[in-house]
Amino acid sequence: MELRSVQCGVGWPRRWLNLTSNTRSAAVGWCRTRTRPRERKAWVGGVAAFATASVTRVYVLLALHLLLSPGSCQQIDEEFTVWRGGPLDCAIGPGPRRCDANTILLGGLFPLHGSSGNADPCNDDIQMVGFERMAAMSFAIEEINRRTDILPGIKLAFEMRDTCLNPGHTNDQTVRFVQRADTTCSGGGGMMPIGGVVGAASSGNSIEAANLLRIFRIPQISYASTSAVLSEDRYNYFLRTVPPDVFQAKAIVGISRALGLLYPGVLSTSGSYGRDGAAEVRREFMTPGNECVAADASLGLNQEGNNATYLRAFEDLIDPDSINSSATVAFAGRDALLGFVKVLAANNSWKSLPEKYTWFATDSWSRGAEFIKPQYLNVTRGTIGVNPASVDVTRFTAYFLSLHPSNNNFGPGRNPWLSEYWRRLFDCDPDPCLNATSPPPYCAECLAYSRRDRPYAQNTKVSFVIDAVYAFARALHEMQVAVCPSGASDFCMAMRGRSASRRGAVDGEKLLVYLKRLMFTGESNRTVAFDAAGDLETAVYTIRNVQQVNGVTLWRDVGTWEQLPPNHTALLHTSNTSDGLSVVSCSDSTDTSNATCLKSRLLLRTQLLHWRDGSTGFGGRPLSRCSPPCSAGQEAKT
Numbered sequence: 349m350e351l352r353s354v355q356c357g358v359g360w361p362r363r364w365l366n367l368t369s370n371t372r373s374a375a376v377g378w379c380r381t382r383t384r385p386r387e388r389k390a391w392v393g394g395v396a397a398f399a400t401a402s403v404t405r406v407y408v409l410l411a412l413h414l415l416l417s418p419g420s421c422q423q424i425d426e427e428f429t430v431w432r433g434g435p436l437d438c439a440i441g442p443g444p445r446r447c448d449a450n451t452i453l454l455g456g457l458f459p460l461h462g463s464s465g466n467a468d469p470c471n472d473d474i475q476m477v478g479f480e481r482m483a484a485m486s487f488a489i490e491e492i493n494r495r496t497d498i499l500p501g502i503k504l505a506f507e508m509r510d511t512c513l514n515p516g517h518t519n520d521q522t523v524r525f526v527q528r529a530d531t532t533c534s535g536g537g538g539m540m541p542i543g544g545v546v547g548a549a550s551s552g553n554s555i556e557a558a559n560l561l562r563i564f565r566i567p568q569i570s571y572a573s574t575s576a577v578l579s580e581d582r583y584n585y586f587l588r589t590v591p592p593d594v595f596q597a598k599a600i601v602g603i604s605r606a607l608g609l610l611y612p613g614v615l616s617t618s619g620s621y622g623r624d625g626a627a628e629v630r631r632e633f634m635t636p637g638n639e640c641v642a643a644d645a646s647l648g649l650n651q652e653g654n655n656a657t658y659l660r661a662f663e664d665l666i667d668p669d670s671i672n673s674s675a676t677v678a679f680a681g682r683d684a685l686l687g688f689v690k691v692l693a694a695n696n697s698w699k700s701l702p703e704k705y706t707w708f709a710t711d712s713w714s715r716g717a718e719f720i721k722p723q724y725l726n727v728t729r730g731t732i733g734v735n736p737a738s739v740d741v742t743r744f745t746a747y748f749l750s751l752h753p754s755n756n757n758f759g760p761g762r763n764p765w766l767s768e769y770w771r772r773l774f775d776c777d778p779d780p781c782l783n784a785t786s787p788p789p790y791c792a793e794c795l796a797y798s799r800r801d802r803p804y805a806q807n808t809k810v811s812f813v814i815d816a817v818y819a820f821a822r823a824l825h826e827m828q829v830a831v832c833p834s835g836a837s838d839f840c841m842a843m844r845g846r847s848a849s850r851r852g853a854v855d856g857e858k859l860l861v862y863l864k865r866l867m868f869t870g871e872s873n874r875t876v877a878f879d880a881a882g883d884l885e886t887a888v889y890t891i892r893n894v895q896q897v898n899g900v901t902l903w904r905d906v907g908t909w910e911q912l913p914p915n916h917t918a919l920l921h922t923s924n925t926s927d928g929l930s931v932v933s934c935s936d937s938t939d940t941s942n943a944t945c946l947k948s949r950l951l952l953r954t955q956l957l958h959w960r961d962g963s964t965g966f967g968g969r970p971l972s973r974c975s976p977p978c979s980a981g982q983e984a985k986t
Contacts, residue, residue: 428509428510428520428521428524429510429764429765430507430508430509430524430764431482431506431507431508431762431763431764431765432505432506432507432508433486433489433505433506433508433763434451434453434489434493434503434504434505434506435451435493435503435505449838449839450501450502450503450838450839451502451503451504451505451540451839452499452502452503452504452505452543452824452839452854453504453505453506453507453540453541453542453543454485454489454504454505454506454507454542454543454544454545454546454817454820455506455507455508455509455525455542455544455545455546455547456482456485456506456507456508456509456545456546456547457509457511457518457521457522457545457546457547457548457549457553457554457557458478458479458481458482458485458508458509458510458511458547458548458549459475459477459478459510459511459512459513459548459549459550459553460474460475460478460479460482460510460511460512460765461473461474461475461478461510461512461513462475462512462513463512463513463514463517464512469512469514469516469517469520470510470512470514470517471512473772474765474768474769474771474772475513476769476772477807477809478510478549479765479769480748480806480807480810481549481571481572481807481809481810481813482508482765483744483747483748483751484741484744484748484810484813484814485506485508485546485813485814485816485817486506486508486763487743487744487747487748487814488813488814488817488818489504489505489506489817491743492504492817492818492821498821498822498825499821499824499825499828500828500837501836501837501838501839502824502828502837502838502839504817504820504821505540507525507542509521509524509525510765511547511548511549511550511553513549513550513553514553515552515553515555515556516556518548518553518556518557519556519557519559519560521557522545522556522557522560522561523560525542525545525560525561525566526542526560526561526563526564526566541853541854542566542853543566543820543824543853543854543856543859544566544567544568544569544820544854544856544859545557545561545566545567545568545569546568546569546570546571546813546816546817546820547568547570547571548570548572548573549570549571549572549573549809550572550573550619550621551573551574551575551577551578551619551620551621551624552575552619552620552621553573554568554570554573554575554578554586555575555577555578555583555620558578558583558585558586561585561586562582562583562584562585562586564856565585565845565856565857565860566585566856567585567587567820567856567859567860567863568585568586568587569586569587569588569589569816569819569820569863570586570587570588570589570590570816571588571589571590571809571812571813571815571816572590572809572812573588573590574588574590574591574592574593574596574621574625574711575592575593575620575621575624575625576592576593576594576624576625576627576628577620577624578592578882579592579594579881579882579883580881581881583882584860584882585856585860586882587819587863587864587878587882587883588816588882588883588884589812589813589815589816589819589870589876589884590736590809590812590884591736591883591884591887591889591911592883592884593621593624593625593628593679593710594628595887595889595911596625596628596710596711596734596736596889597625597628597629597631597632597679598628598632598909598911598948599734599887599889599891599909599911599948599950600629600677600708600710600734601629601632601633602909602948602950603708603732603734603891603907603909603950603952604633604675604677604708606950606952607952607954607966607969608969608971608972608973609674609675609706609969609970609971609972610633610972610973610974611640611641611642611672611673611675611972611973611974612633612641612642612673612675612676612677612708612972613641613642613643613644613645613664613665613673613675613676613677614626614629614630614641614643614644614645614676614677614679615645615646615647615661615665615676615677615678615679615680615685615688616644616645616646616647616678616679616680617646617647617648617649617650617680617681617684617685618646618647618648618649618650619649619650619681621650621679621680621681621712622646622647622650622679622680622681622684625679625710626644626677626679629641629677629679630644640974642665642672642673642972642974643664643665643667643673644664645660645661645662645664645665646661647661647680647681647684647685647687647688648684649684650680650681650682650683650684651683651684651687652683652684652686652687652690653687654684654687655687655691658684658687658688658691658692659691659695659697661688662688662691662692662697662700666700666701666702672971672972672973672974673972674702674704674705674706674970674971674972675705675706675707675708675970675972676705676706676707676708677708677710678707678708678709678710678713679710680710680712680713681712682712682713682716685712685713685719686713686716686718686719689719689724689727689728690724692727693723693724693726693727698726698727701727701960702970703960703961704959704960704961704963704969704970704971705960705970706730706731706732706959706960706969706970706972707727707728707730707731707732708731708732708733708734709731709732709733709734709892710733710734711733711734711735711736713733714731714733714734714735714892714903715733715735715808715892715903719731719894720894720901720902720903721901722901725894725896725901728894729894729895729896729958729960730893730894730895730958730959730960730961731893731894732891732892732893732906732957733891733892733893733894733903734889734890734891734892734909735808735889735890735892736808736812736887736888736889736890737872737874737888737889737890737908738808738809738810738811738812738871738872739811739871739872739873740806740810740811741806741810741811741814741871744806744810744814745804745806748799748804748806749798749799749800749804750799751766751799752795752798752799753766753767753770753778753779753781753782753795754782754795767779770794770797773797773799773802774794774797774801774802776790776793776794776797777794778791778794778795781794781795811870811871811872812871814870814871815870815871815872815876818868818870818876819863819866819868819876819878820863822866822868823859823862823863823865823866824843824854824859824862826862826865826866827843827858827859827862828840828843830862831843831858843855843858845857845858863878864878864879864880864882866878872888874886874888875913885913885914886910886911886912886913887910887911888908888909888910888911889908889909889910890905890907890908891905891906891907891908891909891952892904892905892906893906893956893957893958894958895958896958904956904958906952906953906956906957907950907951907952907953908949908950908951909948909949909950909951910948910949910950911947911948912947912948912949914947954966957969
């Protein structure tokens with residue numbers, strides 16, 4: 349096999365990556381293929397023509413390379429930290445091992461470190477939230493493996509990988525998954541093929557993974573990626589247990605309209621989350637018969653440090669032409685938005701805001717304690733935010749709080765990130781304390797700590813991670829019942845792909861069908877059912893408000909917004925009750941007399957609302973309109 353190369357395009361570092369028959373690697377990042385003529389013209393010419401005609405990224409080159417290369421049982425060279433666990437003999441360690449014929453391997457993509465922003469894609473800071481979500485996946489698999497009513501005779505195993513909040517690095521990690529799709533595992537060495545992938549967290553990372561996984565027909569279920577782009581047909585193997593941003597935009601606009609804030613600014617970041625989410629907000633606000641958007645501003649990339657960009661964005665939002673606007677929807681990445689808030693607070697720029705001004709927060713920051721620190725309250729007090737409704741999974745809390753370096757085992761695999769997590773929590777390194785004949789003096793104290801010694805509030809996406817794992821397990825179970833011989837309780841041949849029967853791989857195309865037929869009650873007591881695009885058919889958001897209560901600043905729950913099932917009909921009603929303003933509203937039409945179009949429900953306890961200027965209740969809200977209402981005897985210009 350001759351040398352193949354890939355060169356990154358404008359805006360990305362130039363690097364050449366060699367793809368040969370014995371080096372299965374791929375480009376990291378958004379690179380396009382180039383061909384270098386060699387002697388094997390049939391191979392090179394065919395690939396070049398295909399790549400040129402479709403103007404594809406390196407994904408197609410990688411797919412052709414892996415699909416056309418002869419299968420082998422070679423071990424995949426591993427240069428990254430990986431956590432493998434569960435009953436999978438062949439996936440642990442080097443050398444020939446026999447795969448468990450009744451084990452199905454799921455991949456996991458979690459942000460366990462941040463992006464370094466330099467040549468090394470990962471920094472050294474463990475991400476506490478990413479670690480917790482990863483633990484939720486291992487918990488769910490362990491729980492499913494103990495059950496007898498799901499997947500009888502089949503066990504699940506996992507392979508966890510770190511995305512480092514970096515799309516290019518996510519691409520590289522996903523390459524390792526798809527390499528498994530081409531690795532023979534029956535009766536010998538090699539690595540067990542991936543049957544499905546849980547993740548990633550951010551939409552940009554999920555897009556990178558989805559571009560590769562769909563080529564190999566490996567289903568992917570994200571627990572946190574909300575971008576509307578991922579609903580497009582090209583991501584046909586992507587599903588998610590978190591509502592897409594289309595619903596989040598509808599929720600924010602519905603709340604804003606109910607409060608009479610009809611002329612907001614829109615603040616976004618340049619990634620898929622901010623860009624596409626902001627576009628949905630603008631589309632909802634600017635439908636015929638409704639109001640308009642006061643100003644558009646961008647924070648650029650989702651990273652802290654662009655102070656000049658932040659101040660310019662702020663100036664755009666408070667432009668004199670937008671004098672009647674007293675609200676902004678901030679559909680932006682968390683890091684950039686936190687940098688924005690810090691700059692406004694540090695420079696006293698917040699003093700330029702109208703006394704009555706409200707921010708609408710999306711799920712990237714609407715529970716973040718860092719946004720409501722005392723030094724930032726001049727900016728964020730009174731903010732109204734939405735989050736996908738979730739509940740604490742008490743079973744997981746008990747599991748997570750029991751984690752300890754001394755019992756760091758799941759099946760044959762040790763969690764390689766637990767020591768980092770422990771160091772972050774307790775400022776001590778447990779590694780030298782384990783199995784040491786002469787442990788350092790600090791070890792007694794270090795190992796005496798318990799996770800219960802530190803405050804714990806369960807991350808809101810934990811339930812969505814567990815739902816994603818259970819979706820795979822239940823779909824595989826339904827597939828087993830439907831295609832295996834009657835009474836079979838194993839990973840039968842009919843569950844495997846036509847060319848994958850000798851490799852032990854799940855038939856991803858068939859599995860996708862069963863995933864989209866699913867309907868079960870998830871951890872948040874909500875129905876988990878995927879539509880044709882892989883999105884949830886319903887959504888519930890919790891509405892929160894930044895308040896100071898008895899000297900404590902918190903995000904207080906003040907209501908809910910719900911996207912109703914497709915076959916639901918409701919009558920429009922608005923009522924002021926002791927609970928506040930209750931509205932069932934129509935998201936899809938201005939004709940509120942059409943009961944069949946009423947697909948969303950808003951419950952907002954307006955008497956609980958606090959505003960930035962210290963006022964409370966519905967009457968204390970700011971006004972935000974394109975123009976003031978006309979006086980008696982006047983009519984609006986058109």
